[in-house]
Amino acid sequence: MTAKALQQFDGQLLLKILNTLKDPIWINDKNGNVLWVNQAADDFFSIGDLKGQNVFEMEKKGLFSPSIARLVIEQKRFISTAQITQNNVHLLVSGDYIPDENGDIEYIITHARQLSQAINQSSELEKVESILQLYKQQIRELILQKTQQDEDFYVGKSKAAQSISVWFQKIADIDTTILLTGETGVGKTAFAYRIHQLSSRNKKPFIHLDCGAIPESLIESELFGYKKGAFTGANTTGKLGLIAAADQGTLFLDEIGEFPLHLQSKLLQFLQNKTFRMIGDNQVQQADVRIIAATNVNLVERVKEGTFRKDLFYRLNILPMKLPPLRERKEDIIPLLNFYLSKFNQKYGRQHTLSKNILDTLYNYRWEGNIRELENLIERLVITSPGPKLDINDLPSDFPLQQSQQKLPQIVEEVSLPFYLEQIEKSILIKTYNETNSTWKTAKKLGVSQSYIIRRLKKFNLRISEKELVEE
Structure with missing residues (x-):
């Protein structure tokens, strides 16, 4: 339907129905030109004939901000947001588009509704914002309670664990890159997934790529994808990369320190512009992806060695967080032991308990493998021990007891x-x-x-x- 067809349709039943609505209705073309508005829109804005005007120009003149049609054109999706007119009137405005046969924008339809006078008062606005923040926090707490049993890293009451818990709740909705550092097994993957869960992206994919586990020759195609026939042996239909697969969601780049040097500029370009090219394709593509990176190596040292780009490090290091090893939050060892004992008792149908001797031994152990080592040990004990009470004798023969029990020899008279x-x-x-x-x-x-x-x-x-x- 063209602009001329819309004008011819002006006297038909549908437009009459739209004119009876008390909320402003706009119909624009793909360039933001106003094709038709209902009577409520004309009466509300009172700036002459709106038809034929351009929303981009009207926004520049300050008639309203922002232009919902402009946002729909730029983002090519349904948009709903608050809008302020030149008379300082607050509107709740929604916009969507009608596609043409190729799926591109042909028309944009927008609808506005004036907020109540009470909400327009600043004190009421502050009250509404306060209530919304309270609801948001309560929803987060419900998510935390619901998923706590599946998020192993956060079991415990130590100061370190509590400070980290507060930190990730603060940054979950700050939509920028996060760099997690810490020893192997401290829970970086669980931490990254928790951030994703508490963010506005939680309904979209969370994709985990271990940069150290994929051969260097394959990591580019895994991450960026490739077009049909890009190289010998390529899939005949091409391959969607993990960046594209994570669109609107979160991509977790684990062991980022192992990312190949010759591909780091390509990753940097994506972090800066959210654009990338598939292998064998000249077309630039976009993806709205939040990046969370993690490493157990010192990236500053890698930069000095020349194996990691300095500009990429700075781009990743916007929100850095070091996760402490388990030996630095010893208050959490006993809760973690009990947590995993309960978990694996339930999984394997056992009723094991931990003796005081084994609790003391495991509490004093250094846990070089951190939570992962603790989890694996408890699962092994639950499976292999006759029980029901687990004691030091049930520990595997390769368990280094001297780490937790070693004492210096006593001086006796006969010893020089x-x-x-x-x-x-x-x-x-x-x-x-x-x-x-x-x-x-x-x-x-x-x-x-x-x-x-x-x-x-x-x-x-x-x-x-x-x-x-x-x-x-």
Whole structure:
């Protein structure tokens, strides 16, 4: 239907019905030109004949702000927002478009409704905003309660856990890039997913890409996708990349420190402009995706080494958050043990409990693998132990008890000082190696050479067995 056809249709029943409505109705073409308005719109704005005028020009003149038709044209979707007229009248305005046969915009239909005079008063507006914020917070708390049992990282009452919980609630709806850092197993994936759940994107996809688990030759096609026939061996129909698949949602780039250097400029372009090109395609595409990145390596060091772009680091580091290791929030160890015990008891139909001895032992353990290591250990105990009470004897034979129970040898009258000092050195050597699982790291931590460590291992008859020092 053309503008001329609309004018001819002016006397028909539909337009008569629209003219009876007390709310302003507008019909615009794809360029923002006004084709028709109902009587309510003419009466409300009182600026002469609206037909033929352009909403972009009217917005520039300050007749209203923002133009709902302009937003629909730019975003090509249904829009509903508050609008203020030149007379400081607040309207609730909605707009949508009628597509042509190709799916492009042909006409834009907008509808406005005046808000009550009470809401127009600033005090009432503040009250409404306060109520909306309260509802928003209550909804978030309900989401937290509903998903708490599935979000393992946040079990616990330590100061670190509580401060992180407050932090992620604050930043969930701040639609910008987040960089999570921390050791392996501290819960970066769970943290990223929780941010997604509490954000306005929670109804859209959450997609996880482990940059360190995909071969460098494949990561570009996985992330950006490729067109039909882009390269030999490519899928004959092409492939949608994860960026496109995550449109309107969240893309979690885990182990971002392993992202190939030659592709970092392409990722940077997407972070800056939300645009990208598929492999084998010259057409620039857009995707509205929030990026959450995570790493367990020092990206500042990678920048110094030249393996990570400085500009990409700064673009990722807008909202940085370091997640503490489990040994730095020891108050959460017992709650986590009980949480996973309950979880796996239910999963495997068991009724195990934890003895005081094993609780003390596990509380003092360093948990180098953090929550992931704790979870795996409890699942193993629930499966393999006859029960019902789990004790130290139920721990796996490869569990390093010396980390939690090791004591220095006592001085007795028959023992010389050199022997006693050697026993202390041996104890420290075993403890440090079992923490680092590396003779080089052990030497670095103790401030000696690696060859010195090797010599002491021979002197004390120690050998490496399954990443642990044992006596011959």
